[in-house]
Amino acid sequence: MTYVITAACIDVKDLSCLTSCPVDCIYQGGRTVYIQPDECINCGLCETVCPVGAIHSDERLPADMLEFVAVNAEFFGPDVTGWNSPRGADAQYKTTLDHPVVVNWPRQGD
Numbered sequence: 001m002t003y004v005i006t007a008a009c010i011d012v013k014d015l016s017c018l019t020s021c022p023v024d025c026i027y028q029g030g031r032t033v034y035i036q037p038d039e040c041i042n043c044g045l046c047e048t049v050c051p052v053g054a055i056h057s058d059e060r061l062p063a064d065m066l067e068f069v070a071v072n073a074e075f076f077g078p079d080v081t082g083w084n085s086p087r088g089a090d091a092q093y094k095t096t097l098d099h100p101v102v103v104n105w106p107r108q109g110d
C-alpha cells in the first residue's frame, strides 16, 4: 500500500502536503509532486490537506487515475530522476523534471 498523487495536482502544486508528511516522502517535480512509495508510511495526513483532492490511497484510487501509481513510482527511477529512495525530500531532491505522463498532460487551470 502507498498513497498516490494524481492528476488534480498538475499545475496546482501548492505544496501543502509536503509540510504535512511526517517522513518527508513527497518530492517536487516541475508541474506536480510525487510520493516515494517505498518511503510512504500510509498515515493519510497528506490526503486530508490537499485542496484539490489529488491524493488517494492506492486501494481507493479512482479507476481513471490508476496509471498514477506507476507515475509516482517511476519518477524516482532511471528514466526520470534516478533518485530511487533518497529517504527525505530536502533541497537536494527537488527538480523541474516530470514523469512523461505529466509532461504530456494538458495544461490545467489557465
Ligand code: SF4
Residues within 6 Å of the ligand: 003, 020, 021, 022, 023, 024, 025, 026, 035, 039, 040, 041, 042, 043, 044, 045, 046, 047
Ligand atoms: S500518507 Fe503519510 S507518509 Fe505517505 S505521503 Fe502522505 S503524509 Fe507522507
Ligand code: SF4
Residues within 6 Å of the ligand: 005, 008, 009, 010, 012, 013, 014, 015, 016, 017, 018, 033, 049, 050, 051, 052, 053, 054, 055
Ligand atoms: S496538497 Fe495537493 S495540490 Fe498541493 S502539492 Fe500536494 S497533491 Fe498537489
